[in-house]
Amino acid sequence: MGLGEAVEEHLLAVDHTHPTSAHRQPSKISRLGDWERLTIRYFYGEGIFRMGKLPRIRFRILEGKDGVRKLYDDLAEIYDRSRFLYLTRRLERCEEGVLSGWLKRLESPMLDVGCGSGRYSLKSAERGVEVISVDLSLNMLKIFLKKLEARGLGESVHVVLADGENLPFREGSFRGLLCTLTFDHFQEPEKAISEFSRVLEIRGLCIISTLNREHLNLIRRLLKIPADKIPFLGESIPPTLIYEVGHTGLEVQELLSTHGFKPVKLMGCCHWGLFTPFIPEPLFELLERLLVKLKSSMKHAVLHVVVAEKSPR
Numbered sequence: 001m002g003l004g005e006a007v008e009e010h011l012l013a014v015d016h017t018h019p020t021s022a023h024r025q026p027s028k029i030s031r032l033g034d035w036e037r038l039t040i041r042y043f044y045g046e047g048i049f050r051m052g053k054l055p056r057i058r059f060r061i062l063e064g065k066d067g068v069r070k071l072y073d074d075l076a077e078i079y080d081r082s083r084f085l086y087l088t089r090r091l092e093r094c095e096e097g098v099l100s101g102w103l104k105r106l107e108s109p110m111l112d113v114g115c116g117s118g119r120y121s122l123k124s125a126e127r128g129v130e131v132i133s134v135d136l137s138l139n140m141l142k143i144f145l146k147k148l149e150a151r152g153l154g155e156s157v158h159v160v161l162a163d164g165e166n167l168p169f170r171e172g173s174f175r176g177l178l179c180t181l182t183f184d185h186f187q188e189p190e191k192a193i194s195e196f197s198r199v200l201e202i203r204g205l206c207i208i209s210t211l212n213r214e215h216l217n218l219i220r221r222l223l224k225i226p227a228d229k230i231p232f233l234g235e236s237i238p239p240t241l242i243y244e245v246g247h248t249g250l251e252v253q254e255l256l257s258t259h260g261f262k263p264v265k266l267m268g269c270c271h272w273g274l275f276t277p278f279i280p281e282p283l284f285e286l287l288e289r290l291l292v293k294l295k296s297s298m299k300h301a302v303l304h305v306v307v308a309e310k311s312p313r
Helices: 003-010 034-044 046-051 066-080 086-103 119-126 137-153 189-199 213-222 251-259 273-278 281-291 294-300
Strands: 110-113 130-136 157-161 174-179 198-211 229-234 236-244 262-271 303-309
Touching: 066 137, 066 229, 066 236, 086 119, 086 198, 086 262, 086 303, 110 119, 110 189, 119 130, 119 157, 130 137, 130 229, 137 157, 157 303, 174 189, 189 198, 189 251, 198 251, 213 229, 251 262, 251 303, 262 294
Parallel strands: 110 130, 110 174, 130 157, 174 198
Antiparallel strands: 198 303, 229 236, 262 303
């Protein structure tokens, strides 16, 4: 079965009168409008249109924390190489550009919340930092463990299956904390920040990235999907919606300030939104380097990055 046939077989109708339901339902599927095509290309890349004429996508819905876990468990084997995670790869590259200097300030022991397949944990371990890496997805951690073994870094990194809203560590256990492309999956973000504050020692550095809520709202309107969901697609999984709610960097700063943090830096990156796929990579990177220096560009940034320090009481 070809990829196009596989995806079509998995196209699931969503009954929008009951937002929590996802079931197979025979229906007439209309062709995509121009803005929907643009949005789908933005998420999945041009490759999705090589499958032939694409009907209006019908998503399955995975609800709540269990849904997030299942999606990443299903994606784990292909997460680092899927050609349909186009937006994820762009966001990762932009984020790494603004975080490269700040990562070096995270000291041992460091906690990586939502470590996934180990992108930042590996970078930190390679420069000698002791890292405790936490994720909700067992399958993602298995992929990460294979990478650690291949690089001989098993002594520097400790992998823990845990929930970022309920961290299994003592107070003041860490000198640095990183939470990237994960915070928006938390259904109780304030609880997560409270946990971050609890496990960080005084003057410990906390770095959080969040998807700009206004940008996510635009995407949802164009794709006609529920207000607390974001779409995923992979070679081995059907089009899927999981829980994800964006924030602004200022909102995250305010939450941090109520739990004993003082702001250090607020940055934005990935400024071109839906038009990202049309900008050649070298030009995109050049424009990004220029725009991240402009405070006025923050509202147009798809990703906001917040750096804060835990204050003495």
